[in-house]
Amino acid sequence: MEFLNKIRNWFANLSRPAALHDDLAEEVEHHLSMTIERKIADGMNPEDARKQAVKEFGAVERLKEECQDAWGTRVFENCMRDSRLAFRTYWNDKGFSVVALLTLALGIGATAAIFSVTNAVLLQPLPYPDSNRLIELMDGGGSVAIPNFEDWKEQQSVFEHLGLYKEVGYTLTGSFDPIRIDGALVSRDVLAALAVRPEIGRTFSEEEDAPGGPPVVLLSYGLWQGQFDGKRDILNQTIQIDGSSHVVTGVLPADFQLIPKAKLFLPVEQGIEDGDRQNRNNQSSYRVLAKLKQGISFDQAKAEMAVISNRLTELYPQSNKDRPIRLVPLVELKVRGVKQTLWIVFGAVALVLVIACINVANLLVVRAFIRRREMAIRSAMGATSGDIIGKLLIESIILAISASVLGLLFAYGGLPFLIRVAAQIIPRASEIGIDGTVFVFTAAVALGTGALFGLAPAFAASRNALAGVLKESSRGSTSGRSRIFQCMVVGEISLTFVLLVASGLLLQTIINLQGVDAGFDHEGVLSFRVDLPESKYADANAIDQFSIELLRRLRSIPGVQLASLGTQFPLDDRGWGTPVLIEGRPVPHRSEQIPIEINMIDSDYFETLGIPLISGRWFNARDTYPANLEKREELPNWAGLNVIIVDEQFVRRHFPGEDPIGKQVRFPWGEIRDEQPVMTIVGVAGDVKQNKLREDDTQVWVKGYMPFAQRPIPYMAFILKSRLASGDLLPVIRQNLSSIDSQLPIYDIRSLSEVRSANISSERMSMILIVGSAAIALSLSVIGVYGILAYSVTQRRREIGVRLALGARRRRVVNLLLRQGVVLALIGIAVGFIGAFSVNRVLSNLLYSIVPNDPLTYLIVSGVLIFAVIMACAIPALRASRISPLEALQSD
Amino acid sequence: MTKHIFPQGALELVILRVLQNAPNHGWGIAQKIHLISNEVLKVEEGSLYPALARMVQKGWIKSDWGTSENNRRAKYYHLTRLGLKQLNTEQANWEAMAEAIANILQMES
Known part of the structure; x- marks a missing residue:
């Protein structure tokens, strides 16, 4: 009962400490007034009575503290007081506050935004009950x-x-x-x-x-x-x-x-x-x-x-x-493609956050130095070093919390943009949002960073205070404090180096991928698909007729140079494969048969896409089906008529060093050998990338092209080469289509340039995010280097003044300071080299035509960093060289 | 008029006893203790108010604002049921203790 009362009252008190104090003050005032009146009644004059009463009452401060203890509000009130003080301190130093707040908010915001993606996609369970029990089974x-x-x-x-x-x-x-x-x-x-x-x-x-x-x-x-x-x-x-x-x-x-x-x-x-x-x-x-x-x-x-x-x-x-039957948890299947990328990007923004913390820590150390008098006075007045550390920590945490609020706002504002960029690539994009987990994460980050960047300066400050800075002995000596500085700047530069190397590698990957020869010409080619319903196009003749008619109409559109069709086109992921056997060779076991990807095409296909003929011939008008046959299905598997064009990859695998033209291949469909379709190779076409621009010979299936007319199927991809914009072309296409059949939609309308660009969108997204992180990191580092150098110039003002007074050239002063910056940059780059070497290996899956340890990238990045550091040093260095010796020596 | 320091717990007991008669404000409580103890006991203001605050926290007493003898707003404390119970227990304890100590002090040498 008593205990419950205490708890209840304690909570009540915490909510109204000010009222408690007012009450107490009034009570004390009442007590005094009673005493005074009593004394006046006893014959004392009012003035003496008051003095006497106050004296008898004793120390009000002491009483307050004891009451605070009784109320249980003392610690809380002290924190509040320190927080208010901290806010006031920040308010009075707006320049510092804005820079620190924005730096941190940027770091925290970026981390929170990427975390909210990572959280939704990788950490949260799928939105089904007991989703961890869902499994996808695979048949081989x-x-x-x-x-x-x-x-x-x-x-x-x-x-x-x-x-x-x-x-x-x-x-x-x-x-x-x-x-x-x-x-x-x-x-x-x-x-x-x-x-x-x-x-x-x-x-x-x-x-x-x-x-x-x-x-x-x-x-x-x-x-x-x-x-x-x-x-x-x-x-x-x-x-x-x-x-x-x-x-x-x-x-x-x-x-x-x-x-x-x-x-x-x-x-x-x-x-x-x-x-x-x-x-x-x-x-x-x-x-x-x-x-x-x-x-x-x-x-x-x-x-x-x-x-x-x-x-x-x-x-x-x-x-x-x-x-074998394979089991894969559903969630893994969903996120398989992006897992690594997301963690890499998350790592990158986490590095940015660390750099932001280092910068703010830098600022705080500078501030602690500027406020060394205040701290010294505080410690002289009886504040323990614990008090001072606590006070500074509260300041840091308040900064971190404010920055988190701002950062969350940044993240909230930036997230729709991020989702829009990523929606095509990232699964579960609709589940991304700022939820409780993101909130808790951000809060933890805020406290963690607050402690991280707050502790070093706090300890430095308290040591200063105890060392008696009042003596002002620190003039000219830049030992301990500046070593902390230098370590932080080196750390910053090395982290930036890692990020810059990563973005350099990814940037080159994108450039390499964009330059990949996909084996076909995508300029000005538009593609769209038409599927024919079986109910209306029941037999092959109907499908064939439809395709011939539509192609005829498409070719007659003014401005269309070429039109053709296939069942798929390059970089289209709709291919289908079937095992293929070479006639006259022993039949390997099914599991060792290499599948061939089949594309049923019209004779203009290769020309429309600019795919070169390596040897043999293209299809011609004779490669269609004999028109006099009533029903194509009656002929036993197109025997004798069938032609196939294969790609170079096919020749490399099956006919190395041989001429494939005239050789026959067979599809092992059905049990009866005589019914299996046999085809004669009439030509070899150049290789094209079928699925991904980054695929290489070992990753792709061999390809075979067959005349559409010989086996029409109701799924067609039309390709048009024209000089017209697709917006002008589409209405005409639709009009032509609907005059053949008004019930047919066209879909998957895309220019092949678009297809090609979308093919590397996942790589591009990682590149943009990593390059973005690196850019922020670089600018923060530059600010950091600038900050420490500017500070150092202020510190060494007198020394520089003496040098100048003794006849040092201004050039020498500039060089001196630049050298200081460059040395830091070099150490940072050396550390960064080690870091990048060990970290950038995780990128190797994302890279294309470039190794993670590409020397040129390392060299260029080092150059960029050194240049940036020199630029950052230039302003403080020039300012130092303009110091007037007289003023410098007179000041302080 | 020598000042006597209250032993641990005695101040709170005395306050509870004073408030049992009638609600009172801080000054009044101090005054009562002073007068009734024949001006032997004097409560330091520095201990009185924190003691009152602690007792409020424990729920032994409650406070209300009222008007005092000099027409000023004053905080009046009154006993709660819990406080009354506490007073009875503590009073019994105290009397037993006092008697025991008295017995020892008065033993025949």
Whole structure:
């Protein structure tokens, strides 16, 4: 009871220390007045009475302190008093405060902003319940063959849910212009694993997610809000997908992000083609999401799947050999590509923060020196060194907290920009924001930095105070304090060096990547895609006719030089591969067959893209299908007619030192050898980069080009070379398309220059962020060097004056000071060399055509740093040389 | 008129006892103690007010603003239930202690 009272009263007191003091003052005043009146009544004159009363009362200060102890508010009030004092001190020294505050806020803001990205992307769990139990299963390389999946599902006992999903593109038609939409096939199990609760409606029923079930669809929240105005009556309505009716059963919640781009979701069982159900070799982009049972560990699941994998390999050695089941936590899969980059960038801004702290520490040491008299007086008045350190620490922490508030504002303001830059590259971008974790992190950073940059100066100051600075003995001697300074500047320069080297390397990487010869000419080439719905374009003739007609119209557009089509184009990640066998050579095991990436093209493809012919010939008009055949499917696998053009990489791998022209290759499709398509190599085309500009020969699949007309498929990428801007071209293209078929959308409209530039956007983003960090670091270091030199000139004013008076040339004085700066820079660079050598290895994955220890980069960066330091020294040095000896000697 | 220093805890006991009769302000409490002790005991202002503050903290007494004899605003302290309990316990303790000490002092030599 008594204890509870104490606690309650203590909290009450903390909230109103001023009122307590007022009350006490009034009480004391009352006490005095009573005593005075009593004394006057006893016959004393008022003046004496007052004096006597005050004397009897004793020391009011002492009484106050004891009352503070009783109230339990003393420590708090002292802190408040010191804080108020600190604020006043800062207010009186605005120049210092603004510089220190901005420096720190910049460092803290950058760190907080990057941390909020790192936090959302790498540290926070995915936005699903028990998301740490979500796992993606891979059938060897990646996507799964349906029969394998069925076996997994039947034999496993470790997963609560195990389901298929696949990204698919759909055409949505209706009362609006037809649109091409990314969608997905998802199974009930996938939705259950993610514990999806529809925004409205329901997910699929068991009957719906079954072969031949009723056609239903789930909408993404974005599509519902956008295309369907967020109306609730969309439920149970019918929408047209790929030309057939689907009933909307529900809308998924806004945070459903398994496949970020997907807007339509269809039941997977209805989408699996019969061919896929039988063939264990057919890995048609189906992916598997699983959720571990409660209490089952990742390793347990891994062990069981390994057993199943071995069993399947024994049963089906033909297809399943060397195709182990792989398990990857979903979150890792999502962030795999950016993890390293993000940590590197985070490291870079952390270095900037350290540099900012060093700078502020520098400023504080200077300030502590300027305030040495104040400190000395304080210690003479009885303040212990602990008091002084505490006081200075409070000042530092207040500075750090103010800077954090400002820094958080910077981060808050800069984050939308950062997200916009990064959204294309960073997964989970929509989850990025300043939340509680970022807040706590920033608070911790504030206190940490406050202590970090506050401690050194505080100790220095307290030592000064005790050493009796009042004696003013420090004139001319610059031993201890200036060594702290020099260490800090050296540290700063070496950290800057590390960052500059990193940005130098990344900058060259970008330049190298931009200069990469991708094997094709992207200037003035526009690409777009058209997919034909099976319902309307059922057979190959219809598809072929469509492509011929559209190409004819495109070629006739004024200003269009060339038009062509393929199933993909360079730097497009939509390729598909198939194993290839060389006729007349022994058949290697499936796992050792090298896949070939197939592109079905029109005869103008190579010319449109400027891809060179190495040997043989291009396709010609005879390489199409004989028009007199009624149904192409009747001919046994295009026998005899088939031609293929391969790339140089193909020749290097399969026909080194041989002439490949006239050789035949075969696709091992189906079991019966005679039915497998055989093709004759008629030409060799130059290599092109298929996926990434940075890919090299070891990373790419060999490529084969086949005439589109020989095997038309309903997915086409058109490419146009023209002098027109795409904005002028597009309406004409759309007009031409809709006069053939008004229900077809075009999508993925991009110029190849754009494609090429987007291909290195991730590298570019890291480069921009690292170069930005390095630029801030460099400017902070320059300010730091300037600061210490300017201070040193003030300190050595008298010495310089003496030198000048004794006849030293002004040039010599300038040289003296410049040398001081350059020596610091050189030491810093030496330390930085070691740092960069050991740290920049982490960059090696990001670099292209440049080694992390590129000597030229190190040399240039050293030069830049030395130049910057000389510039920073120049102003104080020149000012020193203009010191008038007379004044210098008279001052102090 | 010699001054006597209060032993540990005695000041608070005395204050509680004074307030048991009637609420009073600081000056009044000091005055009462002085008068009733036949001017033997004198409370230092420097100890009185911190003692009052401590007792308020513990919840033994509460304070209200009122008007004093000289028509000024003054803080009046009064006993709480907790304070009354404390007074009874402490008073009993004190009397037992005083008697025990008296017994020792008065023993026959």
